Amino acid sequence: MDTLLDIFSSANFWAAAIRIATPLIFGVLGALLCERAGVLNLGIEGIFVAGAMAGWLAVYLGAGLWGGVLIAALAGAMFGLLHAFLTVILGLSQHVSGIGITLLATSASYFTYRTTLPDVSSPPRIIPYQPIAVPGLSDLPFLGPALFQQTLFTWLALALVALVAFVLYRTPLGLAIRAVGDNPASVEAQGLSVRGLRIGAVVIGSALMALGGAFLTMSAFDAFFFGMVNGRGWICIALVVFASWQPGKALLGALLFGAFDAFQIRLQAEIGQVVPGQVFLMMPYLLSILALVLVARKADYPRALLQPWTKGQRH
Amino acid sequence: MTEPNLLLSLTNITKRFGALVANDDISLDLREGEILALLGENGAGKTTLMNILFGHYVQDDGIVRVRTDAEGMTTLPPGSPGAALAAGVGMVHQHFTLAENLSGLDNIRLGTEALLSFGQRATARARIEKIIAVSGLEVDIDRRVADLTVGEKQRVEILKALYRDARVLILDEPTAVLTPQEAEGLFAVLRRLAANGLGVIFISHKLGEVLAVSHRIMVLRAGRKAGELTTAEADRRAIADLMVGKALAEVTRTPGSIGKALLEFDNVCLGKPSTRTALRQVSFKLRAGEIVGLAGISGNGQTTIAALLSGLAVPDRGTLRLYGQPMTMTSPRRLVEAGVARMPEDRQHDGVVGTMSVAENIAIEEVRSPELSRLGFLDRNAMRARAESAIAAYDVRCPGPDAEARLLSGGNVQKLILARVLEREPRIILANQPTRGLDIGAQAEVHRRIIAARDRGAAVLVISEDLDELFALADRFLVVHAGEVAEAGPADTLDRATIGLMMAGQSRTTEPLAQ
Numbered sequence: 001m002d003t004l005l006d007i008f009s010s011a012n013f014w015a016a017a018i019r020i021a022t023p024l025i026f027g028v029l030g031a032l033l034c035e036r037a038g039v040l041n042l043g044i045e046g047i048f049v050a051g052a053m054a055g056w057l058a059v060y061l062g063a064g065l066w067g068g069v070l071i072a073a074l075a076g077a078m079f080g081l082l083h084a085f086l087t088v089i090l091g092l093s094q095h096v097s098g099i100g101i102t103l104l105a106t107s108a109s110y111f112t113y114r115t116t117l118p119d120v121s122s123p124p125r126i127i128p129y130q131p132i133a134v135p136g137l138s139d140l141p142f143l144g145p146a147l148f149q150q151t152l153f154t155w156l157a158l159a160l161v162a163l164v165a166f167v168l169y170r171t172p173l174g175l176a177i178r179a180v181g182d183n184p185a186s187v188e189a190q191g192l193s194v195r196g197l198r199i200g201a202v203v204i205g206s207a208l209m210a211l212g213g214a215f216l217t218m219s220a221f222d223a224f225f226f227g228m229v230n231g232r233g234w235i236c237i238a239l240v241v242f243a244s245w246q247p248g249k250a251l252l253g254a255l256l257f258g259a260f261d262a263f264q265i266r267l268q269a270e271i272g273q274v275v276p277g278q279v280f281l282m283m284p285y286l287l288s289i290l291a292l293v294l295v296a297r298k299a300d301y302p303r304a305l306l307q308p309w310t311k312g313q314r315h
Numbered sequence: 316m317t318e319p320n321l322l323l324s325l326t327n328i329t330k331r332f333g334a335l336v337a338n339d340d341i342s343l344d345l346r347e348g349e350i351l352a353l354l355g356e357n358g359a360g361k362t363t364l365m366n367i368l369f370g371h372y373v374q375d376d377g378i379v380r381v382r383t384d385a386e387g388m389t390t391l392p393p394g395s396p397g398a399a400l401a402a403g404v405g406m407v408h409q410h411f412t413l414a415e416n417l418s419g420l421d422n423i424r425l426g427t428e429a430l431l432s433f434g435q436r437a438t439a440r441a442r443i444e445k446i447i448a449v450s451g452l453e454v455d456i457d458r459r460v461a462d463l464t465v466g467e468k469q470r471v472e473i474l475k476a477l478y479r480d481a482r483v484l485i486l487d488e489p490t491a492v493l494t495p496q497e498a499e500g501l502f503a504v505l506r507r508l509a510a511n512g513l514g515v516i517f518i519s520h521k522l523g524e525v526l527a528v529s530h531r532i533m534v535l536r537a538g539r540k541a542g543e544l545t546t547a548e549a550d551r552r553a554i555a556d557l558m559v560g561k562a563l564a565e566v567t568r569t570p571g572s573i574g575k576a577l578l579e580f581d582n583v584c585l586g587k588p589s590t591r592t593a594l595r596q597v598s599f600k601l602r603a604g605e606i607v608g609l610a611g612i613s614g615n616g617q618t619t620i621a622a623l624l625s626g627l628a629v630p631d632r633g634t635l636r637l638y639g640q641p642m643t644m645t646s647p648r649r650l651v652e653a654g655v656a657r658m659p660e661d662r663q664h665d666g667v668v669g670t671m672s673v674a675e676n677i678a679i680e681e682v683r684s685p686e687l688s689r690l691g692f693l694d695r696n697a698m699r700a701r702a703e704s705a706i707a708a709y710d711v712r713c714p715g716p717d718a719e720a721r722l723l724s725g726g727n728v729q730k731l732i733l734a735r736v737l738e739r740e741p742r743i744i745l746a747n748q749p750t751r752g753l754d755i756g757a758q759a760e761v762h763r764r765i766i767a768a769r770d771r772g773a774a775v776l777v778i779s780e781d782l783d784e785l786f787a788l789a790d791r792f793l794v795v796h797a798g799e800v801a802e803a804g805p806a807d808t809l810d811r812a813t814i815g816l817m818m819a820g821q822s823r824t825t826e827p828l829a830q
Contacts, residue, residue, distance in 0.1 A: 173430040175421050179414035188371075189412035190426030190475070191397035303415065 007266045011145035016265070018150060019220060021258030023048070023212035025157040027236030028243065028250040029164050030076075030208030036168065036245055037201035038181040038304040042098025043083050044209050045233030046105030050075045051210025053109035056217035056224045057116060059126045068218055069153075069211065076210025077203045079105050084202040088195050091308030102233070113224060123223035129153045153219040158251075160208065165247035177201055181302035184309040194309045209233070238288055241296045256291070260284040320347040321382060322514040323368075323404070323483050328377035330363055337363040338374070339538045345483060345514040350505060352529035352546070353518045356558055356754035357725070359535040361518045362409070365485050369406045370396040381483065400426075405476020406485040411468050419456035419463065419471040423478050439478075446477050449511075451504050465612075466497040473504070484508065485516045490524055494612055495782065495815035502528045520558075520754075522551055523783065536560050559755050566762045569770075571790065574603030576639075577743050577774040578624075583633035585619055586798070592616050594623075595798045596633070601743060601774040606765065608789025608806070609778045610814050616798040617747070617778045618660065624745045624776065625657045626650040637743075651680050656741035658732055660748045660778070662725065666732045669721030673713055674702035676720045677735045705734035710760070726757030733764050744768055744775040750784055762788060782811055796820045 007013050027044060034041040041047075055072030059065055079101055086097040117124065129151035138148040168174035176197055180187045184194040212232065217224045235257060243249035264280040272280070323345040330338040338360045345351050353361045366372045368379055373394035380388040381402040392398050399406075413422050424439045443456055452470040460468060469489060476484050486505075490498040505515055505528060519525050525532060525546075532549055534541040534557045542557045578601040586593030594616050601607055611617055622628040623635060626647035635642040637653060650657075659665035667676045678687050678698045687697050702716035709730045713723050723731065729749070736744070746765055750758040765788060769775050779785050785792065785806075792803035794817035801817060803809055 170433065171430070172424070172426075172428040172432060172434045175417065175425055175434070176430060179417055179422070179425055182414040182416045183412065185408070185410070185412040186414040186422065186425065188396060189406070189408070191400045192426045192430075300416075 003267075003270050007263060007270075011142050013262055013266060014146035014259075015149040016262040017255060017258040018146065018154060019258070020261045021254040022150075022154045022157045023215045023220070023232055024236055024239060024254035024257055025161060025251060026212030026215065027209050027233055028239045028254055029157075029160055029247060030205040030212070031236050031240045032243065032245055032247065032250055033164065033177070033205035033208065034080075034202050035240055035302055035305055036181045037177050037198045037205075038184065038302055038307065038309075039084070039087055039198055039202050040094045040098060040237075040306055041080070041083055041101075041202060041205060041209070042095060042237065043079055043101025043105060043206065044098075044236055045229060045231070046102035046109075047076045047079050047206050047209040048213035048216075048229040048233045049109045050079060050105040051213030052217045052229060053113055053213075053224050054210070055214030056126060057113070059218060060124060065129060065218060069156075069214060072210045072214035072218075073207040076213075077207040079210075080203040080206025081199070083206065084199040087308065088198045088202065091310060094306050110226060123225055125222045126218070128217075128222040129219040151219045153215050156211075157215070161247050161251045168247065178302075181304050184304055184307075188309075198309075209236070212236070235285075235288065238292055241299050242288070242291055244295070244300060245302060253291075257284055257288060260287050318346075321345075321388070322347055323382070324380045324388065325364070325368060326378050326380070328364060328367055328374050328379070330360075330367055330372060330374050336538050338367065340377075341535070341538075341540050342377075343533060343540075345516060347482075347512045347514055348509050349531060350509050350515040350517055350529045352525040352532045353516055353535065354520065354522070354525050354532055354554065354558060355535035355541075356520055356756075357752055358537075358754070359558075360538040361520075361535055362487055364535070365406065365487060365516065365518060367393075368399065369404060369485065370394050370399045400479055403480055403482040404485070405473075405479060405481030405483065407469065407472040407476065407487065407489060409487040409489075409491065411472055413460045413468055413471060415461035416459065418459055419454060419467075419474070422460055422471055423456065423475050427479065443474060443478060446474060450474075450477060450508060452477075465492045466494075466500075469493070469501070477508075481513070483514045483516070485518070487518045488520070489517070490519070490521065491780075492613075494818050495811050496819060498524065521783070522554060525554075526551065534558055555755065566759050566766065566787065568766050568788070571604040571606075571769055573605045573790075574772060576600040576602050577637070579634075579636040579639075580620075580623075580800075581634040581636065583623065583630045583635060585623065585628060585631050586616075591797050592619050593798045594619050594630075594800075597798075597800045598633075599793055599800055599802065601776055603742070603772050603774050604769060605790050606769050606775040606777060606788050607791050607793060608785035609776060609793045609795055609800075610782060610785055610803070610818055611778075611780075611795035612818055613780055615795050616800075617795055619798070620776075620795070620800075621657075621660060621745060621747045621778060624650075624655065624743075625659070626655075654739070654742040656736035656739070656744045656773075658729070658736065658744070658746045658749055660751075662728050662732060663721075667720040667723075667728055670719055672702075672717045673706070673711070673720055673723070673731060674698045674716035676731060677702045677705050680735060681739070705731075705738065709734040709764075726753045729753060729757065729761060733761065737764060737768060740771065740773075741768070742773055744773050745778075746775060747778045748780065749777060751779075751781070758784075782814060785814075786811075794818055 031041060031044055051072040054075035055068040058071035059068035063071060083097055083101050086092045087094045131149045131151055134148055138144045168178060176187060176192055180194055180197045187194050213229060216228055239250060239253040242253045261284045264283040268277055268280040321344060325343040328338050328341045341364055355361050367374045379391045381391055381404060383389045383402050389402060391402060420440060423443055428434050447453060452474055454467045454470040489501060509515055517529055526549060529546050531545050533543045534554060536558060580597050580599050583594055583597045591614060609617060626645045626649060629645055678701060681687055682693060688694055699716045711730045712727050749761050765775060777785060777788050789806045791805050792809055792814060794801050794803050794814060796818060803814060803817060
């Protein structure tokens, strides 16, 4: 019992939870934007890899950290454009296209890494984002270390939650995105472009996903490894359902998952001799399945999710 | 050059879908303050024409012109709903184009404000409230559309058009989903709007309402203009003939001789009591030689009653009696073998297997009978022979017994189903929406067959949302509302208004509330 209390009362634990949650926040926001417009984007896992690789490589080649962020976002947007072309313009299966994008983006990233750096044996390092201390606030007990050990990249994620929520709920654009995911006919009948809205949402959403990947190589770590994304994209797809397609709940879901993960790492250190380590690694996923079972049965899916739209179709 | 109060003019519109000519050289004018009814059977081209006007379809030939200012008419670019909206054309589709996850207010605003702006919610609300006050389109615009009734959704649709300063309002089959009272309310709104100078195009295949609400009638038939006349000089009979293209024989009905009860519902309950479609203590009888009409707005339990009669469900509580015996352990097959004929609501989906042949679909309920099988194997020759005689007897228009059922039109699918179920001389018939979506000719044929089956001594339950159909068929009325079935009485003691009130949930014994 004391062990648990120690873990939960430690500022380091919460700092780690937020750090683990950050890439998920980007990913879940991106997936949410795509799905709100009616497009499932299973390319997310590959787009994470592409973002991680592109951002890191840009910095390594001297683009600067913010230049890296921009390149990562562009890489994501490019794969988003491909997904949008296949699913929105051609109306192909969103599942098949998404999985194809994941395979393509992952291998293309590894390929680029290998061809750009053919001779390296151990992954080269960059100087990543550093935690920023805010004078005064950082010295607050508990809250200070938990929040202010974070980098600007994390603050960007939190700001984006607010921005996406604002756009979705407070602007005519958000109105149109929510409408196009529910009933595209409503959007077309009001003279807006169904395709335009969906392509835009998928491209921007994919750019956000890529930032999730870039966070891994540019803030959480300082290098690019094969397999480093490790299912984070898939977790985001589940978190969107958990969040009922709402940005606020998406943040909550990502933080909960981050806390589970940080918790299992610490628990592993405490009682790892008794229980095999793999059990701990499973824990966050088991808990997310449990959370989904509890929440998702009542999930209010965007009604037009997965449905392609053809202008002038007989309906 | 153009007459001053002309609002809209379509000239020589032609549209083809493959080999089908949906609109053949149609011209149409609409003036201020006018309600023009566009009348025609299914497939006559009404909706296609309006979809061209609104830019959902691109015409192959012809032009659409709309008055945009006092001086003259502007030609609309084909295939642009945005341009039609901007020119003041508003359309209320048969299938509503509303985002159900948004409020009425947000649906109305959608697309009217710059996407990259903060929006004008408060201003929009004030304007909409003003429009509601002027038009009488009462609806709570802050509720999610998903929570509105069908009639309220329709009002939101009309508000959408008015909010964009529509000067031409197109309504596609607007009364299909309304109770008679709601339809009356809609007509009142339309008259009010027309009096204020709006031009209205009212698409319908129901003669009665067209005569009630319009000033002028244009009849389409098979993609062409079949005639145009003012409502004042119109006569029901003449218009019906124009729609069908030939003189129609009236379906006549003589009083039947009523026998004993063949099927009884005794306090039947089924479904979660919190839902509208759950049955609550339903009791009624179907007697030999009698057609019972079940009236009600869709979604009030009709589907559940149909499922019970089809053997797809069993009651949670209460008893179903078939020929006086309680029905236990029911299944569709047992019911079919016991002489129950079923005409399902969604005939294309539940009535036939689209990828199977006409012959197979006709035989499908009887594949175990000795006539159609030998030693447990299908007798294809017998099936084909049965199909050939059915095709001839029921006038099923199809390339032949081997044609796939999905290629048949709705009317011919229904004739196929009639052939399948009536040839066995069933004792109980469930006809669920028997003529929905059929043209007048096919409708009359289906009605004749149902009445003939009754005269033979069958007990018939007709479930329909079309009161005209029920009055044409039923000897006795039941009304279902929120899962409760009320006895309304013999058809000749009833009128539409009484049934309408019961459909809206007022029991017959209580006085209608004073307005």
